[in-house]
Amino acid sequence: MRVDGADFIDSYKGLKKAITYVRKNRAPILVHANCPLLGHHTSGVRKEWYRGEDLDVQQLNDPIVKFEKWLSASGETEKTLSDIRKIAYEKVAHDYQQAIKAADPDVEDFDSHEFAPTPVTEEKGERLPKGAGPRNAFSSSSYQSASPPQRAIQVGSRSPIENDRQGSECSEWISDHGCAATKPDQQAACSAITLTEVVIK
Known part of the structure; x- marks a missing residue:
């Protein structure tokens, strides 16, 4: 608009x-x-x-x-x-003088009044409704207890090296189980084979 x-x-x-x-x-x-x-962009x-x-x-x-x-x-x-102009000018002049006489801001108080006060200061209750399943695959107990390749299976057909943390875990796990691939595409292919073996077992 x-x-x-x-x-x-x-x-x-x-x-x-x-x-x-x-x-x-x-x-x-x-x-x-x-x-x-x-007006001026800034005072400088x-x-x-x-x-x-x-x-x-x-x-x-x-x-x-x-x-x-x-x-x-x-x-x-x-x-x-x-009359409106006069009132506006007088207010600006008055506020300007107040600002000049005011003490310099305290650096320890720079974030005061940044947010409106709230009575809620700590989290209470349950994150999920009663009887509801996990919000996503990453929060489920089966995901948390699974090995890195099994975790990749639980979240679908994504590559097990989709992010640094999970990629590192899968690479170490695959290396321990006999896969010597070093390039990302080779690791992905080796991961798929290894994951298939895990599922079959």
Whole structure:
């Protein structure tokens, strides 16, 4: 979904539609908002250094100016808009002074308020419903007690060297049982033969 990030009304309607979609379909959605870059990128990267003449063009798409025009067209008086600007400026100036006077953050406290507090601090109860089988082949008791090749059989026709851990276990087991193959494809073939013998036995 695309919205005009410089247009409050278009952004508001677009995000409202996106939220409705997510709640109804229980699925994610990507909102692409085209926004003008009016200020500095950071305190160390000035806008003049990398925006150049484009700054004048970007200013024409200032979302605050566009929103003020929309409010005026909707019937708001200039006095009302002026009062809003005054309140906003005063708040920013007040908060700025508070920030300057505030103590530096404590490095030991950097992760405070990162997550909302929760009454759940430890796991309780059973992971699986009563009477349910194992969630997957890797958690079953038969899998845990089986030899590496037998484990490979239990999870289907996958190669016994599908990951580093299981591959290493199978390679050692096969080597102990007389298979001298060294290349991955040879090991897979030897594994299949050895696994077949295990099943037959």
